[in-house]
Amino acid sequence: MKPSPVFSIPLSTGWEDTGSEIVLVSMKNGGVSILTDVAARIWRALVAEKPLAQISSDLALEFPESAAAITADVEEFVNDLVREGFLSCGVAA
Amino acid sequence: MNQDSTPLPLEQHSIDAAVTRIIRAKLGAGIPLTLPIVSNSMAPLLVRGDTIEVVSLESHTPAPGEVVIFRARGKFFVHRLIRMETDTCLTRGDTRAAPDYPIPTVWIVGTLRARIRNGERLDFRATLLSPESPRIQQREWIRRLRLRSFHLLTDTVVRACNAPLIRSCALQRYRSIVALLPGRLDNDARYSLYIKGSVALGEIEPGVSDIDPLLVHSDVEPGRVPRLHRDLSAALSSGILHRRLIGGMFICSERFFRFYLSYGGIRALGSREWMHLAGPERRTGAHRVQEAGLLHSLFREFFGSYAGAYKELCSFVAKPRISVWLRLERRLLDVVAFAACLSNPASAWSDYTASRIEKFNAFGNERLSSAAVSLQANLRQRRTPSPQGAVSSFVATSTAAIEAVLESSFCRPFFEASPQVPQNGWSHLWAESFLLRALPQESWQAELEKHFETPGCMWLSPPLPKRLSDCAPFIRPLGAALLGAQFPEHRLDLIRCECADYGALFAASFRPSLSSQFVRFGAYFALLESVLLEPNVDPEKLFDSSRIDQKLREVLSPNLERLKENKNFGGWVEIEKLAPLFLQAQERCILLLQTAEQA
Numbered sequence: 001m002k003p004s005p006v007f008s009i010p011l012s013t014g015w016e017d018t019g020s021e022i023v024l025v026s027m028k029n030g031g032v033s034i035l036t037d038v039a040a041r042i043w044r045a046l047v048a049e050k051p052l053a054q055i056s057s058d059l060a061l062e063f064p065e066s067a068a069a070i071t072a073d074v075e076e077f078v079n080d081l082v083r084e085g086f087l088s089c090g091v092a093a
Numbered sequence: 094m095n096q097d098s099t100p101l102p103l104e105q106h107s108i109d110a111a112v113t114r115i116i117r118a119k120l121g122a123g124i125p126l127t128l129p130i131v132s133n134s135m136a137p138l139l140v141r142g143d144t145i146e147v148v149s150l151e152s153h154t155p156a157p158g159e160v161v162i163f164r165a166r167g168k169f170f171v172h173r174l175i176r177m178e179t180d181t182c183l184t185r186g187d188t189r190a191a192p193d194y195p196i197p198t199v200w201i202v203g204t205l206r207a208r209i210r211n212g213e214r215l216d217f218r219a220t221l222l223s224p225e226s227p228r229i230q231q232r233e234w235i236r237r238l239r240l241r242s243f244h245l246l247t248d249t250v251v252r253a254c255n256a257p258l259i260r261s262c263a264l265q266r267y268r269s270i271v272a273l274l275p276g277r278l279d280n281d282a283r284y285s286l287y288i289k290g291s292v293a294l295g296e297i298e299p300g301v302s303d304i305d306p307l308l309v310h311s312d313v314e315p316g317r318v319p320r321l322h323r324d325l326s327a328a329l330s331s332g333i334l335h336r337r338l339i340g341g342m343f344i345c346s347e348r349f350f351r352f353y354l355s356y357g358g359i360r361a362l363g364s365r366e367w368m369h370l371a372g373p374e375r376r377t378g379a380h381r382v383q384e385a386g387l388l389h390s391l392f393r394e395f396f397g398s399y400a401g402a403y404k405e406l407c408s409f410v411a412k413p414r415i416s417v418w419l420r421l422e423r424r425l426l427d428v429v430a431f432a433a434c435l436s437n438p439a440s441a442w443s444d445y446t447a448s449r450i451e452k453f454n455a456f457g458n459e460r461l462s463s464a465a466v467s468l469q470a471n472l473r474q475r476r477t478p479s480p481q482g483a484v485s486s487f488v489a490t491s492t493a494a495i496e497a498v499l500e501s502s503f504c505r506p507f508f509e510a511s512p513q514v515p516q517n518g519w520s521h522l523w524a525e526s527f528l529l530r531a532l533p534q535e536s537w538q539a540e541l542e543k544h545f546e547t548p549g550c551m552w553l554s555p556p557l558p559k560r561l562s563d564c565a566p567f568i569r570p571l572g573a574a575l576l577g578a579q580f581p582e583h584r585l586d587l588i589r590c591e592c593a594d595y596g597a598l599f600a601a602s603f604r605p606s607l608s609s610q611f612v613r614f615g616a617y618f619a620l621l622e623s624v625l626l627e628p629n630v631d632p633e634k635l636f637d638s639s640r641i642d643q644k645l646r647e648v649l650s651p652n653l654e655r656l657k658e659n660k661n662f663g664g665w666v667e668i669e670k671l672a673p674l675f676l677q678a679q680e681r682c683i684l685l686l687q688t689a690e691q692a
Binding site for chain 1: 111112114118124128169
C-alpha cells in the first residue's frame with residue numbers, strides 16, 4: 001500500500017491568518033505568498049492536520065461540478081507549497 | 094530592494110504589516126531571515142546577487158549607522174539608518190544622495206547580520222567589518238564630493254548647450270548627448286532637456302537609480318528628429334558616448350510637451366513623434382511600448398509583480414534563455430514574459446469570457462483584439478476551480494483592466510482636438526488635466542518648483558505601473574502639489590502620500606487609516622461621482638472600498654453600452670460640460686473635508 005504523505009509547517013515558515021486571507025512568509029528567502037478563498041481554506045485544513053483526501057472530498061461537496069478535478073488541483077496546490085518551502089512533506093509511518 | 098520612484102506610503106499595507114509581524118516573531122524566536130539583494134543601492138556593502146542574513150534587533154533600539162530591513166509596498170528595503178526620532182526614522186541607501194522617506198520605527202523587522210557573496214559568508218558581528226564601520230560605509234565627504242561634482246557638471250552642461258530653454262541638465266553621461274544636439278536639429282531650433290526628479294538632484298526618492306531625460310525640441314524640419322534619434326542610437330551603440338544611459342531618454346516636440354503638461358504623462362502620448370532612446374535596450378517609437386504596456390498590464394496585474402512574471406516565465410520557456418533574459422531590463426522582460434504566456438499553449442488560464450473579447454474588439458485596437466483572442470484560447474484550457482482563487486482573481490483583474498482601457502476613452506475628446514495625438518491614455522491624466530485647468534499655470538508651476546526645489550525640472554511620469562491599481566502615481570506629483578497648494582496644512586501628507594489619486598487623497602484625508610485602500614484604480618471617479626450623485630453622502634458609506642468598486646461599475650456601465658454603439662467614442666464625453674460639475678464636486682469634497690476635520 002502506498003504510504004500517504006504527511007505535511008507539516010517547517011520552522012522557517014511563518015504565517016498569519018487575517019481572516020480573509022493567509023499570509024505566508026518563508027524565512028529561507030523572504031518569499032511571501034497570500035492565500036485567499038479556497039487556498040486559504042486548504043491551508044487551514046492542513047494546519048488542522050486533515051488528510052488531503054478529506055480536504056478534497058470536502059471541497060468536492062461544495063463544487064460538485066468540478067469534483068473530478070479537485071483532487072488533482074489540491075495536490076498541485078500543496079505540491080506548490082512544498083516546492084516553495086512553505087510546507088514540508090514526509091511519509092506516514 | 095525597491096526600484097520604484099513613488100514615495101513610501103504613510104501607512105503600511107495590511108499585508109506588509111502582517112509580513113512584518115510574522116518576521117519579527119520568527120526572528121525573535123531565533124530563526125534568521127535570508128534575503129536576496131536585487132539592487133545596488135547599498136554598494137559596496139551589498140551588491141546585486143548577494144544574499145543577506147537578517148536577525149532580530151534583540152530588543153535594542155537600532156542606532157544610526159546600522160543597516161536595517163523594513164517592509165513597504167510589498168518589498169523589503171535594506172538601507173542604512175541615518176537618523177532616529179521618537180517614532181520615526183530616516184534611512185538611506187549608501188549610494189543614494191538623499192534619504193528615503195521617513196518610516197515608522199515599528200516597520201523595521203530586523204538588522205543585518207551577515208552577507209553571502211560568491212559563496213563566502215561574511216559575518217559582520219564576528220569581524221571588525223561591522224556594517225557601521227566607516228570602511229563599509231560610503232564616507233560623507235565622498236558623498237558630498239559626488240553631489241558637488243554633479244552640480245558643477247550641471248552648470249557646465251547648461252553653459253555648453255547655450256540653449257535658451259535649457260534650465261537643467263542631468264549627469265555627466267548626458268553631456269555627450271547634449272553635445273550631439275547642435276547641428277542635428279535645425280539651426281534655429283530650440284530644445285530643452287528635462288529630467289525627472291531623482292536622487293541625482295538631491296531629492297527624496299527611495300530606490301531610484303536611473304534618470305530619464307526628456308528632450309523637448311521646437312518644431313523642426315520633418316525627418317530631423319528621427320535622424321537625431323538614429324544618431325543618438327548609433328552613438329550609444331558605437332561607444333561614442335562616454336557612458337551608457339542608465340534609464341531611457343524621450344524626445345518630443347514642444348507641441349507634444351504642451352499636451353504632456355495639459356494631459357499628463359509621456360506614456361499617454363504613444364505617438365510616433367515621441368522617440369524613446371533607452372540605454373541597455375533601444376526602441377524607436379514609444380507607442381509600441383505603450384501598446385505592449387496595455388496588453389501586459391493584464392498580465393502584470395494578475396501575477397502582481399515581476400517576481401511572479403519571472404516565476405511563470407521560468408515554467409514556460411527553456412531555462413538557458415531565462416539566464417539571458419534575467420539580465421535584461423525589467424521592462425523588456427515583462428513584455429517578453431507576457432508574450433510568452435500569450436503564445437504558449439501550455440498556459441493554463443481560463444474562464445475568460447467572450448464578452449471581454451468583445452470589449453477588447455470595441456477598443457478598435459488590433460493588437461489588443463488578437464492578444465485577447467490568444468489569451469482566451471489559453472484560458473480555456475484551465476481547470477476549475479482553482480485552489481488559489483486564480484480564476485476569480487483573473488476575471489476581476491481583467492475586468493478592471495478592460496474598464497481601464499475603456500475609461501481611457503474619456504481622454505479621447507481631448508486628443509481628438511489634435512489628430513496627431515493618439516487616443517490611449519489614462520483617466521488619471523484626464524483628472525490631472527482638470528486640476529491643471531482649474532488653477533492658473535503660475536500656481537502649479539510655482540508649486541512644483543517649490544516642491545522639487547529645482548527650477549525648471551519637471552517631475553515626469555514614472556514608468557508604466559506594475560499593476561493597474563498602481564496607476565495612481567501618474568497623478569501623484571501634480572495632484573499632490575496642487576492639492577498641497579490648496580491645503581497647505583496637508584501639503585506634506587499629500588506629497589508623502591502614495592495614494593496620489595485625487596479622490597483617494599481626499600478620501601485618505603477623511604480616513605487616514607484606510608488610505609491604502611484608496612490607492613486603487615477608480616477611486617477618483619468613484620469619489621467624485623458619488624459626491625455628484627449623492628449630495629447627502631455619508632462619508633462612512635462613501636469610503637467603503639467595496640462600495641467604491643460598485644459605484645465605479647455603475648458609473649461606467651452606461652458608458653459601456655454607448656461604447657458598443659460607437660467604436661470611436663466620438664463626442665462621448667463633453668469635457669467642457671463636465672468640467673463645472675467636477676469643479677462643483679471638488680468644492681463638495683473640500684466641504685466634506687472641512688466638515689470631517691471639524692468633527
